[in-house]
């Protein structure tokens with residue numbers, strides 16, 4: 001906030017006035033670039049079908065793919081969706097933070113039909129980024145925010161990338177710096193039967209299972225989480241995964257100790273999965289800008305956060321599953 005020499009009082013006032021503008025934009029049915037700890041979102045008032053329609057339009061997103069409602073706290077979430085004990089346990093443990101719960105809808109008036117793609121369920125989360133929390137607290141109601149990329153492309157993890165993807169469609173934008181997590185939230189469905197992992201993320205399978213027991217496989221949910229079907233997170237260049245070394249003409253995303261080079265982008269020289277997650281989408285974009293014949297990516301261990309990284313990489317490479 002005060003990186004440009006403003007004192008912190010001025011920084012705070014600037015933050016407040018940016019936020020006022022963003023809240024006014026949401027109230028008027030406009031869209032807002034919203035920083036979260038996972039990735040940047042393209043936000044709109046969840047109750048306004050015309051704002052939600054504008055989000056689908058700006059992203060080029062198929063309308064059968066529902067959006068996540070973001071709220072300031074658990075109390076607000078409980079007015080919108082039906083929480084059972086398992087849901088409350090997960091929310092208490094991981095909110096605010098990178099976890100989305102898919103639950104039965106309670107109040108259809110606050111998250112419109114279009115946002116839910118007509119489903120009787122709603123995906124809901126309390127983000128951890130202080131700017132997102134302040135905006136949501138001031139706005140009061142739920143705000144839908146898909147990742148701010150155009151459909152099928154890598155999610156933006158910096159303000160500049162968010163602006164270049166969907167900035168032309170917004171009435172206001174908030175610069176929250178680079179996203180700390182770098183991958184979209186973990187999505188867990190708590191409906192009938194065992195909880196299901198619809199999208200792996202920074203809250204890991206093991207962390208969820210420790211609280212609510214074994215997760216069922218999500219294959220049957222493909223239709224209900226349609227974002228999971230398409231080729232996704234893809235840069236322009238083809239992506240080649242599990243590549244121990246690059247071939248002529250390829251850019252290379254390394255992991256762990258690796259010789260530097262003009263076309264080498266090291267996700268984490270120290271083999272840290274959280275560092276690799278935070279760098280992944282920005283490095284895919286940077287590698288893409290070198291116009292390589294392909295982007296080769298080093299093998300990433302599949303444990304913990306590695307499950308989410310490999311999920312995104314398989315989809316970027318065009319493999320689903």
Ligand code: TXA
Pocket residue numbers: 036038039040041042065066067068100102116119121122123127145146147148183184185187198199224225226227228
């Ligand atoms: O980290 C995140 O979750 C980011 C930030 C901005 O919060 N948002 C995000 O939204 O990744 P989006 O729209 O890119 O991904 C939402 C995912 C999609 O895979 C969608 O299909 C799924 O959540 N989803 C949403 N509502 C659902 C529902 N009712 N049932 C099943 N899946 C749902």
Ligand code: MG
Pocket residue numbers: 146147155184
């Ligand atoms: Mg997305």
